[in-house]
Amino acid sequence: MPTVNGSDVKKVVIACDAGMGSSVMVASTMKKKLKKYDVTVEHTPVNNIPPDTQVVLCHAGLAERAKGIAPEAVIVPFQVFMGDPAFAKVESAIKDGGTLES
Amino acid sequence: MATEILSADAVRLGLTARDKEDALRQCGAVLVEIGAADPAYAEAILERERSVSTYMGEGVAIPHGTDESRDHIKRGALAFLQFPDGVDWNGKTAHVCIAIASRSDEHIGILQSLAMVLSDKESARRLRETTSVDEVLELLAPTDEEDDD
Numbered sequence: 001m002p003t004v005n006g007s008d009v010k011k012v013v014i015a016c017d018a019g020m021g022s023s024v025m026v027a028s029t030m031k032k033k034l035k036k037y038d039v040t041v042e043h044t045p046v047n048n049i050p051p052d053t054q055v056v057l058c059h060a061g062l063a064e065r066a067k068g069i070a071p072e073a074v075i076v077p078f079q080v081f082m083g084d085p086a087f088a089k090v091e092s093a094i095k096d097g098g099t100l101e102s
Numbered sequence: 103m104a105t106e107i108l109s110a111d112a113v114r115l116g117l118t119a120r121d122k123e124d125a126l127r128q129c130g131a132v133l134v135e136i137g138a139a140d141p142a143y144a145e146a147i148l149e150r151e152r153s154v155s156t157y158m159g160e161g162v163a164i165p166h167g168t169d170e171s172r173d174h175i176k177r178g179a180l181a182f183l184q185f186p187d188g189v190d191w192n193g194k195t196a197h198v199c200i201a202i203a204s205r206s207d208e209h210i211g212i213l214q215s216l217a218m219v220l221s222d223k224e225s226a227r228r229l230r231e232t233t234s235v236d237e238v239l240e241l242l243a244p245t246d247e248e249d250d251d
Contacts, residue, residue, distance in 0.1 A: 016154070017150060017153060017154065017168060017169060018150065018166055018167060018168055018169040018171075018172075019169065020166050020202055020204045020209070021156055021164045021165075021166040021202050021213075022154075022156060022158065022164065024209075024210055024213045024214075025158060025164070025213055025216065025217050028210070028213060028214040028217040029217050029221070045169045047169060059154050061153065061154045062154065080159065081157075081158045081159060082158060082159040082160075082220060082221070083159070
């Protein structure tokens with residue numbers, strides 16, 4: 001299982017099916033939260049997750065597909081697009097240097 | 103000819119829909135009507151919704167097509183459809199659908215504004231209940247957050 005320490009994370013990728021709706025919304029709120037830790041946030045269709053990605057946030061329904069596209073990345077699934085605990089989990093791992101795992 | 107991403111003629115208030123599918127078809131129809139997409143894209147909106155719901159929270163859903171259906175988009179545009187009586191959305195109630203037709207990142211400013219509106223309960227309520235097209239355009243005016251520095 002891929003793992004990463006939050007303090008090593010430089011980029012978080014938000015993936016959704018088409019990369020034009022929900023991932024944009026999530027990326028917009030995550031960008032605000034992670035700005036102060038010098039972490040970039042990108043959004044993408046799940047099929048285009050860049051191979052060097054460390055952390056992917058995606059809807060639970062797409063987690064398996066994301067794993068297939070980016071087997072090296074830590075996949076953090078969420079259930080709801082706003083206020084899901086997964087967002088806080090990623091933020092606090094980056095803030096405090098905690099471990100994230102798939 | 104409207105060139106803005108969300109133009110006044112794409113803001114439709116006070117609509118009714120029988121159910122989610124009806125609301126999605128209306129979304130697709132407005133995108134086709136304003137010249138943003140082909141009918142095939144409207145079909146892809148239905149298909150996309152079957153995989154993962156586009157319900158975002160605070161009574162707002164953001165229907166859009168699939169990655170494969172991008173070829174059926176003619177220009178990047180959004181449509182705003184308001185259903186004051188609400189539409190059952192897999193157990194949630196949607197009062198607003200913001201339908202997206204986008205080939206690249208032209209609509210990001212508006213979705214960033216939407217994310218901010220949805221994080222503020224009062225603004226979200228205004229979006230659901232307003233009877234003014236101008237108020238919708240004002241609430242969703244793109245944020246000019248070019249980059250995150």
